[in-house]
Amino acid sequence: MSDAVLVAIITGGISLLGTIITVVSTSRKQQLETDKKLAVMQAAMETMKEDIKSHNGYARMFSENIPAIKQHMEDVDRRIGDLERRAG
Secondary structure, three states: OOHHHHHHHHHHHHHHHHHHHHHHHHHHHHHHHHHHHHHHHHHHHHHHHHHHHHHHHHHHHHHHHHHHHHHHHHHHHHHHHHHHHHHO
């Protein structure tokens, strides 16, 4: 084997090794960034879930109280009508 071929093989091998190290390093960095973004998204989802539970609780409370409020308003309207008839 000539010296030129040997130098080309060694240079190519070192270049290949450098490329492999760069690709692995970049891949690890991207994976860490992805993991961080995923953790942030999961935390945001948990917060939204709690907000939704709270909202649903209020919605349930209001939907359960609406019939009572309607009944109370009907009673108030009836009493006002009675007072108007007595005064008139």
